[in-house]
Amino acid sequence: MSTALLTVESLSKRFRGLKAVSNLSFTVPEGRILALIGPNGAGKTTSFNLIAGVFPPDEGSVTLKGTRLTGLKPNQVCAAGIGRTFQIVKPFGHLTVEENVMVGALARERSVEVARRQARALLERLEMADAAQRPARSLTLPDRKRLEVARALATRPTLLLLDEVLAGLRPTEVDRMVAVLRDLNRREGITILMIEHVMRAVMALSDHVVVLDHGEKIADGTPPEVVSDPRVIESYLGAEEA
């Protein structure tokens, strides 16, 4: 049995005339991994932004463990327990890798030394300790992606939102990141909501998948259920293979 950690209810967002997200509802059970998939422009990142408080929804609500988040600012959503990564990775390039992670830790921690220790432990965890003193701008793409995850984790989230952290990685790097995410989920109980196009990883990691198309939810089920759903094949998977 699992209780809902995140509940998204009837969320809608329009940009001028365009319905980016339309009447979207789903729940993320505590301790689980849920993937949000769908073609480009389906409304996935907009959904993340609505959850993370980047902009308010036109309609609907977001609650985390029963606490209503709708209308809160991003820093307040972070304080409530949601950490996120961005699709376009944007570390503070002039700061070191360790300092970048400290920025996340200082969202909760006043002591710089404690924040530094937390950052080091996280970098160790993500197998990036060797790069700790390098400027973030010198990192390769896979390392930047891992730094994004470390920065988000440093805010000590109960729910981690991952926006395409596997995009652009080679298969071996994907496998490495999948192992890290699985470990965070299984060993530390971090609940994960991830936007992902790499279907191999979606199949390997997620307990549940929500499929969006044109802002609407078109399927919601286990990975095997959604990949055999004719609507999903037609709108997304078929197109991906083409």
Ligand SMILES: Nc1ncnc2c1ncn2[C@@H]1O[C@H](COP(=O)(O)OP(=O)(O)OP(=O)(O)O)[C@@H](O)[C@H]1O
């Ligand atoms: N700030 C904005 N202003 C106007 N239109 C926007 C804005 N953000 C997103 N849109 C539009 O809303 C729709 C949904 O975009 P969104 O980025 O949420 O899709 P997505 O599923 O994340 O796509 P991708 O897989 O390409 O990242 C698109 O048509 C997009 O052009």
